[in-house]
Amino acid sequence: MPGSLFHILEHKEAPLMRPHVEVIQQADLIQHDAEFPRADGGAWQRNLSYDEEIGAASIRVHLEPGWKRPMGYHHAITEWYVLDGGIEIDGREYGRGTYWRAPIGMVVPEIRSAKGADLLVYREAGDYGFTVADRGLDDAEDDWTCMNGDGMEWLPVAKEGPAPGLFIKMLHQHPVTRAYSRLIWAAPGWVDHRLAHHPCSEEAYTLSGSMVYNFGDLYEGVYFYRPAWVKHGHFVSGEPSGCTWLIRSDGELTNLYTGHNEVIREEEALNYDPTSQRPVLAGIPVRSRSMGEWSLDGQ
């Protein structure tokens, strides 16, 4: 039964508790107190995508100057990306473009932010729990990843599928699940008129530039979380700088393409006015107010 919930369940890689969010502007969202137990100082967060069953989330965080948290470990796979400002990890300064990742249970050093910072924070497979502990990274059995994306070189996407003009900086890819976090730049003028879908979920936060596609306009601060098997495309990258995102997936991403695409909807209005009282389609993604209505392009 393609297209039904049963179809999605058959392809059960999709974490069903994360709603399809496409698209929201982070500035439209309310601020919550940040979920940073054992930390000192002001911090707030906007929830971009939240799994209310296991506590996994993608959030945009602001740290007030003077925020700090002692050495300890997260109860979720945790990733941070510094959008602006700076943080100190174990006394060393890291600025805009810094990315770090720690597996569950890895003890990370004390983190401070003397001047404040804006961050993207990702949690997978766990909630916001944090336990203070005093073993250092030297004792860690898994890999600690820390790098600055701004200092890396853009590499052309060599994989078959997307139209040429996409460039990548790989931040992290899991050796077993193939889940990745990477920066992608679509050069100005890049177009791909096809619709794509894939067996893994995909989420992206727009860092700079612009892009028009079937779900609307992407520009700085616009975010989507797209479950597996959802079609998306009709991409036209903006001038003059193209579009740059931090993109994550929960598995190996192989694009499947749809050419001609038409959804035919037929129904009979038995006791209502079909022009003013027609039922809406189910499955419309979550959108925030400044993104407007979806035209249903690509449905």
Ligand SMILES: [Fe+2]
């Ligand atoms: Fe995709």
